[in-house]
Amino acid sequence: MSIVGLFEQLLTGVPTTLFFILTSWVLGFALSILVTAGRVSHHKWLYNVLGVYISFTRSIPIILQLFLVYYGLPALLLEFGIDLSAIGKMYFCVGAYVIYYGAYLSEVIRPAYLSVNETQREAAIALGYTKWQMQTKIVIPQTIPVALPALGNEVINLVHQSSLLFVIGVVDLMGQADEYISENYASSPILVYFCAGLIYWLLTIIISRIVKLAERKSGKFLYAKGDSQ
Amino acid sequence: MNVNIFTHDLRGIWLVVPDTLLVSVAILALGIVLGMILYVLQQRNNFIIRSICRLYVSYFRGVPLLIHLLIFYYGLPVVLQVISTAFNLHINYEHLNPIYAVLLSYTMYSSSFISEIIRGSFMSVGQDQIEAATALGYSRAQAFWKIKLPQSLNESVPKFLNYYVLLIRQLSLAFMVSFVDIFAKAKLESAINYRYIESFCAAAVVYWILCVVLTFIFKKYENYLRRYEKVVVV
Numbered sequence: 214m215s216i217v218g219l220f221e222q223l224l225t226g227v228p229t230t231l232f233f234i235l236t237s238w239v240l241g242f243a244l245s246i247l248v249t250a251g252r253v254s255h256h257k258w259l260y261n262v263l264g265v266y267i268s269f270t271r272s273i274p275i276i277l278q279l280f281l282v283y284y285g286l287p288a289l290l291l292e293f294g295i296d297l298s299a300i301g302k303m304y305f306c307v308g309a310y311v312i313y314y315g316a317y318l319s320e321v322i323r324p325a326y327l328s329v330n331e332t333q334r335e336a337a338i339a340l341g342y343t344k345w346q347m348q349t350k351i352v353i354p355q356t357i358p359v360a361l362p363a364l365g366n367e368v369i370n371l372v373h374q375s376s377l378l379f380v381i382g383v384v385d386l387m388g389q390a391d392e393y394i395s396e397n398y399a400s401s402p403i404l405v406y407f408c409a410g411l412i413y414w415l416l417t418i419i420i421s422r423i424v425k426l427a428e429r430k431s432g433k434f435l436y437a438k439g440d441s442q
Numbered sequence: 443m444n445v446n447i448f449t450h451d452l453r454g455i456w457l458v459v460p461d462t463l464l465v466s467v468a469i470l471a472l473g474i475v476l477g478m479i480l481y482v483l484q485q486r487n488n489f490i491i492r493s494i495c496r497l498y499v500s501y502f503r504g505v506p507l508l509i510h511l512l513i514f515y516y517g518l519p520v521v522l523q524v525i526s527t528a529f530n531l532h533i534n535y536e537h538l539n540p541i542y543a544v545l546l547s548y549t550m551y552s553s554s555f556i557s558e559i560i561r562g563s564f565m566s567v568g569q570d571q572i573e574a575a576t577a578l579g580y581s582r583a584q585a586f587w588k589i590k591l592p593q594s595l596n597e598s599v600p601k602f603l604n605y606y607v608l609l610i611r612q613l614s615l616a617f618m619v620s621f622v623d624i625f626a627k628a629k630l631e632s633a634i635n636y637r638y639i640e641s642f643c644a645a646a647v648v649y650w651i652l653c654v655v656l657t658f659i660f661k662k663y664e665n666y667l668r669r670y671e672k673v674v675v676v
Contacts, residue, residue: 272653273646274614277625281646284638373506377615387508402516406509414504 216408219393219400223409226389230416233375233385237307238368241314248319249326263319270316275309275374282309283381306378310371317367325360326352358431365424369417376413386412444640451631451644455624459648462623465544466609470602472549477556481564484557502554507547508615514547515540515619540619548609556605563598564590596667603660607653624648 248267251259270278283305287297329352337347379388390409394402484495502510522535567590575585610624617626628645632638 268654269646269650272611272650274611274625274649276614276617277628277642277645277649280629280638281642285642288639369503373508376506376508380618387506403513403520406512406516410505410509410513413506413509414501417504418500 216404219405219408222393223386223389223405223412226384226386227412227416229383229385229388230372230375233303233306233310233378233383234368234371237310237314237375238371240307240311241371242318244311244315245318245322248315249322252319252323253326267316267320270313271320275313276377276380278313279306279309279377279381282312302381302383306381306383310374314367314371318364321363321367322356322360325356325363328359329355354431358428361424361428361431365421365428368420368424372413372416372420444637447635447637447640448644451628451637451641452647454631455627455641455644455648458622458624458627459652462610462613463652465541465623466606466613469545469548469552469609469613470606472545473552473556473605474560474602476549476553477560480553480557481560484561499554499557502551507551507612508618510547510551511543511615511619515543518543518546540616540621543619544613544616544621548612552605552609556602559598559601559605560594563594563601566597567593596671599667600660600664603656603663607656607660610652610656611649624652 248263251263254260283302286305290297333351333355334347337351342350375385376387378385379391382388384392386409390405394400394405480495480498483491486492519535519538522533522538525531526533526535571589571593572585575589580588613623614625616623617629620626622630624645628641631644632641
């Protein structure tokens with residue numbers, strides 16, 4: 214047992230973690246855009262239905278949602294004669310996290326979308342923009358810088374919450390740490406978890422740097438303050 | 443889905459709700475104290491103290507809560523053993539209640555977030571307020587207690603309450619160290635009869651009710667706190 218061997222084993226779990234983060238982030242983001250679109254549309258019932266979904270998902274810890282999807286869904290569908298036992302764990306994990314982040318991110322995007330002043334839209338229409346042009350050229354560029362800091366926080370949240378996956382047996386970074394401890398009886402769990410924590414820490418720092426950079430880049434879309442009044 | 447098992451699980455889970463709420467209150471209270479200390483230290487002009495604080499905040503925000511929890515769970519007995527043998531205290535470190543590890547790790551984790559809330563709420567009170575107070579002949583202490591603190595409390599208390607609701611949810615990780623909260627109880631209930639759906643749905647319902655009710659009450663309280671704030675008509 215050596216610290217180098219420990220890190221080598223831990224690092225083999227990093228691609229799984231990163232892959233998981235990327236897929237659930239992209240899919241969760243896509244879902245959240247759909248949810249936001251539904252929430253800002255003029256259909257009252259759609260607003261309410263999505264409101265229930267958001268309230269439910271945001272009230273329940275992610276670990277419970279993971280268990281509901283992983284244990285509950287197959288058992289529920291089995292009663293209707295659908296067998297899900299052949300599907301890999303990763304699909305359930307991504308599914309659970311996409312549902313979770315679809316709700317969380319829409320609560321970030323919706324206020325940012327609504328923060329764009331109504332006068333901006335009116336001006337765009339007055340200038341003869343089509344609806345599509347108005348959204349893509351005026352509204353969305355102004356939404357991004359408002360939403361970015363919170364979105365960045367949610368990415369870091371996702372990195373941290375991906376550490377829960379090992380509970381149902383996914384061998385990601387945390388899963389490798391767990392495996393290492395059970396394989397090497399002499400190893401100290403404190404050291405192993407600390408080293409895994411260091412890798413998570415590094416990932417967090419790198420991601421927050423990237424988010425900072427993106428924030429600076431997107432800041433140019435932002436209207437100078439006080440102009441809109 | 444069996445309704446009888448569901449209601450049975452629901453009743454079982456409902457019994458641990460007071461404990462969960464109480465432990466969350468304790469973590470929040472301790473977290474505010476530690477966050478306050480952290481904030482005061484960060485305001486110091488000492489470079490070393492400031493860097494240590496920054497490292498502390500970065501570490502606790504950069505590493506998942508689960509890892510903090512496990513490190514404290516395995517580390518606390520080791521630390522207590524050293525202390526116990528060094529000072530002859532006869533602490534029973536082998537059969538330590540997991541709640542100490544939970545309290546310690548959650549408090550330290552929360553304090554790194556709470557110190558930011560405190561900083562933000564103090565910053566929200568403009569310097570002009572303090573200048574006005576000085577001009578009116580308030581002493582520095584009076585300006586702090588009568589002007590700065592009440593206004594920043596209005597800002598921070600809603601955020602603390604939000605954090606409290608978050609803590610209730612985050613406490614679900616404590617099942618890893620065999621601390622029984624709502625989620626852990628649901629897991630135990632399901633282990634008896636292998637009826638996962640019922641117990642997890644019951645836990646979900648309990649969480650949902652708790653969060654909706656608490657958020658509603660806290661929102662009312664926040665509106666009450668903000669009753670003196672100017673309503674901006676756009």
